[in-house]
Amino acid sequence: MKVKYFAWVRERVGKAEETIEPPATVRTVEELIAWLSGQGETYAYAFERPKVIRTAIDHAHVKADAAIAGAREIAFFPPMTGG
Amino acid sequence: MNCPVAIRIQEDDFDIAREIAVLTRSRTDIGAVVSFSGICRADDDSSKIAALTLEHYPGMAEEEITRHVDEAISRWPLNGVTVIHRVGRFMPGQNIVLVLTASQHRRAAFEAAEFLMDYLKTSAPFWKKEESAAGTGWVEAHARDDEAAARWTKS
Numbered sequence: 001m002k003v004k005y006f007a008w009v010r011e012r013v014g015k016a017e018e019t020i021e022p023p024a025t026v027r028t029v030e031e032l033i034a035w036l037s038g039q040g041e042t043y044a045y046a047f048e049r050p051k052v053i054r055t056a057i058d059h060a061h062v063k064a065d066a067a068i069a070g071a072r073e074i075a076f077f078p079p080m081t082g083g
Numbered sequence: 084m085n086c087p088v089a090i091r092i093q094e095d096d097f098d099i100a101r102e103i104a105v106l107t108r109s110r111t112d113i114g115a116v117v118s119f120s121g122i123c124r125a126d127d128d129s130s131k132i133a134a135l136t137l138e139h140y141p142g143m144a145e146e147e148i149t150r151h152v153d154e155a156i157s158r159w160p161l162n163g164v165t166v167i168h169r170v171g172r173f174m175p176g177q178n179i180v181l182v183l184t185a186s187q188h189r190r191a192a193f194e195a196a197e198f199l200m201d202y203l204k205t206s207a208p209f210w211k212k213e214e215s216a217a218g219t220g221w222v223e224a225h226a227r228d229d230e231a232a233a234r235w236t237k238s
Contacts, residue, residue: 004140006138006140006208006210007138007210007212007221008221056140056143056208059140059142059143059146059147060143060146061147061206075140075143075208077140077208077210078210078221078224079205079223079224080204080205080206080207080208080209080210080224081204081209081210081211081221081222081223081224082137082139082168082180082203082204082207082208082209082210082211083121083168083179083180083200083203083204083207083209
């Protein structure tokens, strides 16, 4: 699946997007964040406060317990500050 | 009800008078237009802001704004909505966002504009980065903005 990062999550991870293949045991957003945190120092830093991270699946906001099955694009970002 | 919607995310500036003219052109059913513009300001609490950079999530930003405009249209009798959000780097005094709501009467236009701005701030995927003498950093979300958006869900 394709993953995108925005704002300080993007800066900390060090890239704007990538394609990942998490194991089948990773079923929810929460589990995906935990798995990503174990992919290296930059990921651990980006996801050090998982409760602060917001997630969208295929352009729609989702909660941490949302299932990731069938997702084409998952995005991680900080709380929004537009307007 | 005839309610044209224009949603744009752009780097270019907007002209408020021109946008209102476009919204009301050859219409005789509109009795009220409310305009909200968000402008880059220099003072944020103690530090002087030198510039602001707006980042967005292309695709989702337009869809998220569309969802809230659709909800506004279902809640208030609107005759037209325009939302323009700029992205890029801005200096104090420059325009960032424009919301126009048109209706037969003022109350619907006022309320819908406020509703749209509250949701733009908390739910549309845009992020601000500030440059000041103290350095550069991402703007923190405010609990007061979440509270402002939450009041629209109360019965």
